[in-house]
Amino acid sequence: MSTPTVDILLPLGLDTPYSYLLPEGMRLSPGDLVQVPLGSRLMMGCVWPRAAGAGAVVDAKKLKAVKTKLAYPPLPGDLLKLIDWMADYTLAPRGMVLRMALRHGEAPGEARERVGVRATGRPPERMTAARARLLEFLADGFTRGKSEAAREAGVSPSVVDGLVDDGALEAVVLPPEPGAYPPDPDHSALPLSDVQGAAAEVLKAAVAAHAFAVFLLDGVTGSGKTEVYFEAVAQAIRDGRQALILLPEIALTQAFLDRFTQRFGVKPAEWHSGVSARRRARILNGVASGEVKVVAGARSALFLPFQNLGLMVVDEEHDPAYKQEDGVCYHARDMAVVRARFCSTPIVLASATPSLETEVNTRRGRYKRLALPVRFGGAKVPGLTPIDLRREGPPRGRWIAPRLEAEINDTLAAGGQALLFLNRRGYAPLTLCNACGHRMQCPSCTSWLVEHRFRRRLTCHHCGYQAPVPEECPRCGAKDSLVAVGPGVERLQEEVQTLFPAARTLVLSSDLLGGLERMRAELDAVAKGEVDVIVGTQLVAKGHNFPGLALVGVVDADVGLGQGDPRAAERTFQLVHQVAGRAGRGKTEGRGFIQTRSPEHPVMRALVTGDRDAFYDTEIAAREETLLPPFGHMAGLIVSASEAHAAEAYARRLAACAPIVPDVRILGPAEAPLAVLRGRHRWRLLARSPRQLDLSAYLRHWREVAPKPTGNVKVVIDVDPQSFF
Ligand SMILES: Nc1ncnc2c1ncn2[C@@H]1O[C@H](COP(=O)(O)OP(=O)(O)OP(=O)(O)O)[C@@H](O)[C@H]1O
Numbered sequence: 001m002s003t004p005t006v007d008i009l010l011p012l013g014l015d016t017p018y019s020y021l022l023p024e025g026m027r028l029s030p031g032d033l034v035q036v037p038l039g040s041r042l043m044m045g046c047v048w049p050r051a052a053g054a055g056a057v058v059d060a061k062k063l064k065a066v067k068t069k070l071a072y073p074p075l076p077g078d079l080l081k082l083i084d085w086m087a088d089y090t091l092a093p094r095g096m097v098l099r100m101a102l103r104h105g106e107a108p109g110e111a112r113e114r115v116g117v118r119a120t121g122r123p124p125e126r127m128t129a130a131r132a133r134l135l136e137f138l139a140d141g142f143t144r145g146k147s148e149a150a151r152e153a154g155v156s157p158s159v160v161d162g163l164v165d166d167g168a169l170e171a172v173v174l175p176p177e178p179g180a181y182p183p184d185p186d187h188s189a190l191p192l193s194d195v196q197g198a199a200a201e202v203l204k205a206a207v208a209a210h211a212f213a214v215f216l217l218d219g220v221t222g223s224g225k226t227e228v229y230f231e232a233v234a235q236a237i238r239d240g241r242q243a244l245i246l247l248p249e250i251a252l253t254q255a256f257l258d259r260f261t262q263r264f265g266v267k268p269a270e271w272h273s274g275v276s277a278r279r280r281a282r283i284l285n286g287v288a289s290g291e292v293k294v295v296a297g298a299r300s301a302l303f304l305p306f307q308n309l310g311l312m313v314v315d316e317e318h319d320p321a322y323k324q325e326d327g328v329c330y331h332a333r334d335m336a337v338v339r340a341r342f343c344s345t346p347i348v349l350a351s352a353t354p355s356l357e358t359e360v361n362t363r364r365g366r367y368k369r370l371a372l373p374v375r376f377g378g379a380k381v382p383g384l385t386p387i388d389l390r391r392e393g394p395p396r397g398r399w400i401a402p403r404l405e406a407e408i409n410d411t412l413a414a415g416g417q418a419l420l421f422l423n424r425r426g427y428a429p430l431t432l433c434n435a436c437g438h439r440m441q442c443p444s445c446t447s448w449l450v451e452h453r454f455r456r457r458l459t460c461h462h463c464g465y466q467a468p469v470p471e472e473c474p475r476c477g478a479k480d481s482l483v484a485v486g487p488g489v490e491r492l493q494e495e496v497q498t499l500f501p502a503a504r505t506l507v508l509s510s511d512l513l514g515g516l517e518r519m520r521a522e523l524d525a526v527a528k529g530e531v532d533v534i535v536g537t538q539l540v541a542k543g544h545n546f547p548g549l550a551l552v553g554v555v556d557a558d559v560g561l562g563q564g565d566p567r568a569a570e571r572t573f574q575l576v577h578q579v580a581g582r583a584g585r586g587k588t589e590g591r592g593f594i595q596t597r598s599p600e601h602p603v604m605r606a607l608v609t610g611d612r613d614a615f616y617d618t619e620i621a622a623r624e625e626t627l628l629p630p631f632g633h634m635a636g637l638i639v640s641a642s643e644a645h646a647a648e649a650y651a652r653r654l655a656a657c658a659p660i661v662p663d664v665r666i667l668g669p670a671e672a673p674l675a676v677l678r679g680r681h682r683w684r685l686l687a688r689s690p691r692q693l694d695l696s697a698y699l700r701h702w703r704e705v706a707p708k709p710t711g712n713v714k715v716v717i718d719v720d721p722q723s724f725f
């Protein structure tokens with residue numbers, strides 16, 4: 001008689017599950033989470049479906065037994081399938097993909113007791129202004145959390161305690177806070193425009209149909225895409241199902257949360273790295289039980305164990321933030337489509353500047369386009385005017401051309417806000433010695449150190465290395481000889497302050513002190529019109545709604561072009577178009593200016609004429625001809641080692657043993673543009689194949705026949721690479 005065993009996948013760099021004995025009386029199904037011994041320790045694992053016919057081949061006597069079945073909710077079948085699919089496609093070990101689904105935060109445990117207060121109706125012995133405010137706030141008779149009541153009424157907690165002692169309020173123990181309060185699908189829907197309404201109807205029908213379908217919600221900036229997919233979310237909630245909304249920069253989207261609250265009466269459950277472990281654990285349980293209806297989250301929300309998913313939304317689907325490039329390299333938008341297929345749900349990809357992949361899929365009819373061609377409320381999408389830096393550039397050492405300066409002046413005089421966009425953090429991208437020409441470089445990367453004047457430090461944007469700005473040149477010893485070369489947003493702000501001394505200015509950049517809270521507060525201040533000139537990095541391109549913004553100036557539109565990146569044109573188009581799309585959303589008409597040295601470049605021309613389709617036509621034709629994605633598959637192989645020769649030697653051996661398949665082309669090896677990163681030398685190879693070929697299978701075969709890397713040589717495979725450094 002054979003002893004029953006189960007296969008357990010461990011969240012480690014392993015591809016295959018291990019077999020364990022099933023203790024008597026324990027019942028396990030695929031997806032259950034268990035604790036098993038591994039060597040001398042215990043670790044969490046997941047019961048994995050056993051491939052048909054496969055059983056434990058190992059001698060049962062050598063097997064260890066499952067220790068305990070954990071009280072966590074099991075992973076649903078579609079998530080197990082997604083993990084298998086992703087491991088297969090990305091070549092990441094299955095266990096590492098599983099690991100992304102097991103970031104549970106802390107154990108659920110007992111929820112803390114919460115105390116609430118409510119009015120008794122008895123007047124207090126003594127009345128003060130603060131007491132009156134609090135009583136008025138609680139006059140509706142509802143119970144509120146103690147600290148919430150104090151905060152909302154704008155009084156200190158001691159005022160609450162005082163009124164309880166006085167008998168005017170009574171304290172009650174509240175039930176533990178649920179993972180999220182249920183959103184009300186009919187809380188307050190805005191009347192939609194005709195085009196919005198038509199798109200919403202299609203999506204609602206798709207949600208009701210419970211079938212896989214992909215929609216491109218293709219609406220110009222400010223067309224009201226959010227309100228449209230909110231109707232689909234409402235439909236899912238009415239049907240008793242769950243919805244997942246992926247956002248590229250959830251940490252920044254206070255405005256999104258507010259709008260959701262307006263529409264549904266409560267906030268969605270937020271899921272990203274800034275959420276506390278305790279709260280994450282609660283949300284996770286609520287997602288698994290079905291109690292949490294809507295999650296708005298970063299790409300990691302893709303791995304939540306939804307019990308009954310009815311809709312997925314990927315907002316700003318073109319955003320590069322959806323690509324994860326460390327650990328498991330995957331694209332969250334693409335994987336969301338895969339998961340939607342496994343759960344038979346519709347998925348909405350929303351963007352004003354769709355990725356080329358999505359545009360091609362839509363043109364071929366695989367995705368269905370829902371177009372919103374005009375802005376909500378009749379506002380116009382701002383036109384863009386080029387400013388040729390070669391002919392009318394600013395004087396040396398300045399970055400705002402005279403024409404742009406004059407336009408900003410007019411805007412400010414008319415009471416509007418202006419936004420200057422420059423995709424460079426810090427004060428200056430390069431610091432060099434005036435005496436000997438020495439350039440300040442990162443000790444462990446091939447990159448210049450970027451000066452951050454607010455923090456008075458030189459920083460490497462690749463590895464995070466930091467050092468104070470030295471008083472003398474480290475090479476020649478000259479005193480006070482270091483000069484800043486080129487602009488970053490901090491330096492641009494200086495120029496703005498000189499040119500417009502009366503304007504209130506603000507830098508918006510992801511690396512400023514104060515973190516998330518400060519950033520949310522600052523975005524809020526911009527939206528409220530408390531700032532006149534905003535200087536920002538790509539952070540400002542992401543879906544914000546600044547009603548008072550009348551002018552956008554792109555300070556250097558050429559920054560992203562021509563660096564050997566096949567997506568450079570697409571990226572520049574998306575970024576500039578999105579930034580410009582922040583203007584003119586309120587009452588005043590918006591205008592945009594792009595400073596460039598190459599106004600004749602197809603990207604600049606497309607931006608200026610506003611002819612998006614023409615741009616996509618040319619770009620698609622070029623990719624098709626050269627078999628670049630989405631017409632071909634591509635994978636990057638990055639070989640790194642602490643010794644330069646070891647990295648190079650292994651990269652060459654790897655190239656030499658690439659299986660010969662007529663349609664697969666191997667490019668390289670070549671030293672990576674970022675030749676040294678965190679002290680490791682890097683070489684790159686690129687594999688390309690036509691679309692029909694299974695490039696992942698080819699890569700797997702290649703990896704099998706290649707010699708195992710030795711020493712500290714490491715190979716990272718990046719399928720569908722987005723970055724080529
Ligand atoms: N039906 C509606 N009724 C009232 N206001 C609306 C309606 N639809 C959209 N709006 C408003 O129009 C503005 C633009 O909408 P929204 O932010 O959804 O646009 P978007 O298409 O997501 O734009 P972007 O791509 O630039 O982020 C918002 O202020 C929104 O509140």
Ligand SMILES: [Zn+2]
Nearest residue numbers: 442445460463
């Ligand atoms: Zn570095």
